[in-house]
Amino acid sequence: MATDQYAQGAFFLDGQLLAESQSIDIQLDAGNQIMTTQQKGFAGVSPGSAKTSMTVKSAIPKAGLEVNLYELALNRTPIDAVVFAGGTTRTSRGFIMNVSETFGVDSPSTVDFSFEGEPLTYG
Numbered sequence: 001m002a003t004d005q006y007a008q009g010a011f012f013l014d015g016q017l018l019a020e021s022q023s024i025d026i027q028l029d030a031g032n033q034i035m036t037t038q039q040k041g042f043a044g045v046s047p048g049s050a051k052t053s054m055t056v057k058s059a060i061p062k063a064g065l066e067v068n069l070y071e072l073a074l075n076r077t078p079i080d081a082v083v084f085a086g087g088t089t090r091t092s093r094g095f096i097m098n099v100s101e102t103f104g105v106d107s108p109s110t111v112d113f114s115f116e117g118e119p120l121t122y123g
Contacts, residue, residue, distance in 0.1 A: 009085035011056060018058055018066050022110070024083060025055040026090065028120055050119040052092040054081055060101065060109040069113050072096045081115050092117035 011021045031048030058066075072079060073096040083090045094117015101111045 007086060009083055012080075012082040012084075013067055013072075014079045016067055018056070020059040020061055020066060021056055022059060023057045024085075026083065026120070027053045029053065030119075052081075052094065052115075052117050052120045054083075054092070054115040054117075055112065056115070057110055057112045060111050065111060069096055069099045069111065073099055073113075079115075081117060089123045090120045091123065092120050094118060 009021075009024055011018045011024050029051050031050040032045035033048045035043045035046050037043045071077070076095055078093060078095060081092050081094065092115070094115055096113055097116050098114045099111065100113070101109070103109045
């Protein structure tokens with residue numbers, strides 16, 4: 001019988017908890033460029049531009065969104081995205097790139113947004 005316990009994550013934008021978030025997908029692209037040579041074939045990697053990408057899905061409460069994602073995206077406002085999960089804090093500074101809302105009969109209203117920013121720092 002399994003007795004392990006697991007923690008939920010928490011997502012913040014500029015210090016504002018997004019309590020309605022349902023899922024967070026985090027991807028770190030180290031930006032490494034593959035180097036190949038005629039004699040060695042795969043020779044290693046060369047540093048490139050690292051970045052963090054996040055996709056967040058949230059419920060839309062009747063009172064409205066917790067933060068104005070559209071305004072943040074359209075104004076290209078730099079923001080801090082912070083994720084608490086698994087006993088660690090992950091932080092990236094960047095921008096909201098896309099916002100998408102979904103409404104339908106017999107389905108919950110949701111908003112998805114994407115974030116692109118600096119490589120994650122762990123604390």
